[in-house]
């Protein structure tokens with residue numbers, strides 16, 4: 458069968474798989490990606506890239522210019538691992554207890570490195586600038602946001618920006634594109650209800666925050682059911698609720714922690730607005746008061762129409778419709794590449810990690826990135842650069 462991967466990429470495939478496995482064996486958590494970014498920087502410099510380190514603490518950008526064109530493309534890979542104890546039994550499994558590349562960011566980094574290697578070779582021609590963005594802390598801490606705060610797009614102007622994530626459950630190496638809202642916003646909400654504590658046998662002398670919390674949990678369910686338009690997507694989950702220590706003591710306060718998800722800015726604002734109104738309204742109706750704090754805000758990930766159509770066409774021209782994941786639907790997970798897509802048009806796409814053995818879900822101790830998709834993903838980056846900087 459005709460090999461879709463270019464010979465130059467096949468020639469470096471084994472070496473890049475070895476790099477992937479080295480990164481896999483030495484996972485680093487958010488903002489601790491010192492060895493990983495060091496490895497990336499060393500390779501990029503060896504291949505002739507101008508490397509700028511220290512964006513978003515451990516992030517870096519590798520820049521390569523060919524020809525005289527003024528167009529620039531940004532491609533981002535994430536580098537961080539998760540606080541999970543690996544249980545794959547693989548020969549290159551994590552050497553560090555409690556840390557693991559359980560989301561395949563080792564593969565994303567290696568794919569972009571393989572593309573970098575090929576892009577720098579004489580067999581690859583393009584006209585313009587490539588900024589390869591190696592991002593820390595995707596899993597927590599908003600590494601993308603931190604890189605933007607450090608002037609990512611001012612210092613490395615990109616006309617469009619792209620990123621790829623592996624996805625178990627889809628055939629190996631198939632690519633998935635979806636224009637518009639693709640992944641959800643994510644906001645943490647902490648609600649503290651303050652009542653007035655006292656003896657469990659004399660509730661009339663207290664303002665019981667436990668009752669307020671219970672009432673609020675039920676009221677919060679009406680936001681999705683009664684306020685969000687039925688054809689829109691939204692999630693309001695109360696993931697934690699804490700109050701009290703003893704059966705005969707009515708506590709002073711109760712704390713709720715919520716996770717909320719939406720696919721659009723409008724629905725996200727509606728959720729926050731209704732949570733606030735219900736928390737204050739419910740609390741005051743019982744004579745208590747509520748305080749609301751937001752944490753870890755991530756915007757919805759919205760793929761721009763034009764760049765997504767372009768990125769998809771590059772895949773179709775190369776692989777045909779058969780190379781694509783069909784019937785892709787949006788997901789209520791979140792992704793901090795959304796911050797970059799707020800500032801530049803672009804597309805976040807998926808690459809199938811396999812539906813057989815590669816079907817183990819990300820963030821599971823048995824997960825591993827599928828090396829069979831590495832050369833395909835890397836070749837796609839090359840095809841995209843060649844088409845974008847034609």
Ligand code: ZN
Pocket residue numbers: 560561562595622819
């Ligand atoms: Zn991930």
